[in-house]
Amino acid sequence: MERDKESKDFLLKGDQTYLSHISVDSVIFGFHEDQLKVLLLKWKGSGQWCLPGGFVMKDEHLDDSAIRILKERTNMESIYLKQFQVFGDPQRERKKNEFLNLQGLTKNSWIMQRFITVGYYALVEFSKVTPEPDVLSVECKWWDIHKIPKLIYDHNSILATALDSLRRSLNDYPVGYNLLPEKFTMPELQTLYETILDKAIDRRNFQKKMLALGILERLKERKTGGAHKAPFLYRFDKKKYEKAMKQGLKFGF
Amino acid sequence: MERDKESKDFLLKGDQTYLSHISVDSVIFGFHEDQLKVLLLKWKGSGQWCLPGGFVMKDEHLDDSAIRILKERTNMESIYLKQFQVFGDPQRERKKNEFLNLQGLTKNSWIMQRFITVGYYALVEFSKVTPEPDVLSVECKWWDIHKIPKLIYDHNSILATALDSLRRSLNDYPVGYNLLPEKFTMPELQTLYETILDKAIDRRNFQKKMLALGILERLKERKTGGAHKAPFLYRFDKKKYEKAMKQGLKFGF
DNA sequence: AAATAATGTGTTTTTGTTACACAATGTAGG
DNA sequence: CCTACATTGTGTAACAAAAACACATTATTT
Structure with missing residues (x-):
């Protein structure tokens, strides 16, 4: 249960390490068998799926947080990352109750506060990724872009916005270097x-x-x-x- | 000195009203005499110029904060607003010392913490705006886009990014409705x-x-x-x- | 009344985009 | 082994969009 202690500490004492009210969520795109894929995590408690995300350390550059989170989930360095939008609806996590059964956690706890989240999307080479769950999740796997399940909070909307953003960027920038193998x-x-x-x-x-x-x-x-x-x-x-x-x-x- | 009390309260007790670590900065564009203009504020203390900005109230939508801030500076409703980028460098306000001579303020105070700022740009009809300074500033006026002075922190960079973003958007969206008079x-x-x-x-x-x-x-x-x-x-x-x-x-x- | 400087309009040239056809080649199946 | 098939490689014609360009019109100034 070492891992459980780790996640409990994280939920209770995260505010010692991270900025409050700010999170980062990443839409990680991969390409495999002629299909666009997205990396999703499955929550420990509720079993719901969500985007890989995390928080910003007190003295860390926002972009570095996104890089760190990505590295932790994919075991990869040097990935293409782009910040595409901030989501600031105070109601965006309104059903945040998955933690409330945790000993010592109250409605005033750090994690229960409102979070504004910064959306990044990443382009990674599918074959080089080894998906890895974080302390709060039990599974991490690729999903076909056309078969995304219902995600927590506003994550479906974040994903859709990321895809739209990627789509629009195709008119201005080339794509492929980060999504395809070398040859x-x-x-x-x-x-x-x-x-x-x-x-x-x-x-x-x-x-x-x-x-x-x-x-x-x-x-x-x-x-x-x-x-x-x-x-x-x-x-x-x-x-x-x-x-x-x-x-x-x-x-x- | 009623106004001074107001600004002091704001600096000392802002964390009762606003989210910590998050700010909003707006680049307000207007068009006058064939020139693109930007609305800037002059700080009470240092006399430096900066972008109009503010903070997010605890239960307020991020976009609504930007709208509120704009309304306060321009006395205008229904302006075109677009979120264009977040600036998350932990060093972006590294020379934040203009408040330190204030009684009761320490390095641990709310306002002295690190802020991640969300950039918005606004398009407004020049003739309808009556520029108004906020509690922390002594002056609010239009500047020609080609004659912008040195601004505090990373505000010059934020402004440049906003202009670049506006420029790129011209390929996808019309502009003018919000910047020109009716006829x-x-x-x-x-x-x-x-x-x-x-x-x-x-x-x-x-x-x-x-x-x-x-x-x-x-x-x-x-x-x-x-x-x-x-x-x-x-x-x-x-x-x-x-x-x-x-x-x-x-x-x- | 003429000169000036700006507006109103249309044509030509060039460039880019879309639509389309046929030859070449590696594998699979008979 | 030979043929059928599916896919790749290449080029051209039709069309659409963008850029370059010229001349007539009109309100003001001199």
């Missing part, structure tokens, strides 16, 4: 775009536009093993990709 | 766009594109009084404008 095929990249945009794109026009961005490098290898004609492998030119991320693109389907 | 000319609208984008736009192409959006109504009147040929007056079709705000546009120069 990938054009059809794979296209499926990623189609999945995020939830929209079919013409194969030839997609390739034309993508190559025109000048951030892709075609390798001499082809991807073998699959059925049918072997497609070429590509990889991102990191320098040019990052330049595109800084400057922004004009890119719209 | 305006095409050259005035164009100057607004040029000022925000800091870029010259072809007069004929601008008009073509604007009219194509279908959110403008040309009046029979012309604007008289100025030198040269009298331009037509236009006004926004409110319903169509709001529809465009909801749906978003494809609009880019």
Whole structure:
């Protein structure tokens, strides 16, 4: 029950370590088997699912909190992270009663206060992630973006906003470097775009536009093993990709 | 000294009313004499300039805090407000010492704690605003966007981010309804766009594109009084404008 | 009354987007 | 082993949008 003591301490004494009233919630996107996935946690008590989240340490940069939380859940470094919105409805956690059966916890306890949460979304390479529950949860796993269950509080709404935000960003910034393995095929990249945009794109026009961005490098290898004609492998030119991320693109389907 | 008591109470006992560690800062844009303006406040103590800001009441929606703060500074209702970014660097207010000479205030006081601030920008009709200082400031006035002084903390950076955010939003949403008087000319609208984008736009192409959006109504009147040929007056079709705000546009120069 | 400076309008050129067709190739099944 | 199939690779024509550009009109100033 070492872990239980840890979570109890956290709930009772969190205000010694963390800022009050402020939390961070992350929508962690991955891409696997031609599907966009999101990493969710299952609560110890109620068994409900939620977004991975956490709190801001007293002297920690807000962005660093998001990075730390992500690292703890995915065991990964260097992930793409973007702050997309703050959720500040005083009623957003109105059914926060899952802790009240805990010894020593009252309505005035730190954790029972109102929290304003800062939403981040992350793009990670699915295969490199080993999902790991936090002290308050029993399970951590990927969910298909089309099959998300009812989540606690306003987390469904946060997730929807994150997806919308990611979608809009596709017109200004390239995507893929953080979601795909180092080497990938054009059809794979296209499926990623189609999945995020939830929209079919013409194969030839997609390739034309993508190559025109000048951030892709075609390798001499082809991807073998699959059925049918072997497609070429590509990889991102990191320098040019990052330049595109800084400057922004004009890119719209 | 009634006002001084008020500000002292605020600094010492703010934590009875407001959430700790969270503030709101607003970049209030106006448009006057073909220039984009920003409303700034001058501090009582140090005489430095800053963005209008405030705190979130314990049971208040974050957005409502921004609305309240704006109303207090501008005496205006129904302004366009947009949350654009959170600033969470623990060092962002590192030189917060303007209060320390206040009787009863210590380093542990509420106001001396670290604050994470949520940035909003507002678009308001210049002529309808009567700038009003808050309890902590002695002056409130418009500044030309190109002549902003050194502001406290990270407020210059917040302002720059707001402008950048507004600039980017021009590609997705129309602007003008909140910044211009009810009736305006095409050259005035164009100057607004040029000022925000800091870029010259072809007069004929601008008009073509604007009219194509279908959110403008040309009046029979012309604007008289100025030198040269009298331009037509236009006004926004409110319903169509709001529809465009909801749906978003494809609009880019 | 003429000069000036700004507005009103339309056409051409260029660029980008969309729609579409056929040849090439690796695997699976007979 | 050969054929059918599904998928990849490539190019072109039609269309739409953006950029470049010119001339007539009009209110004020000189």
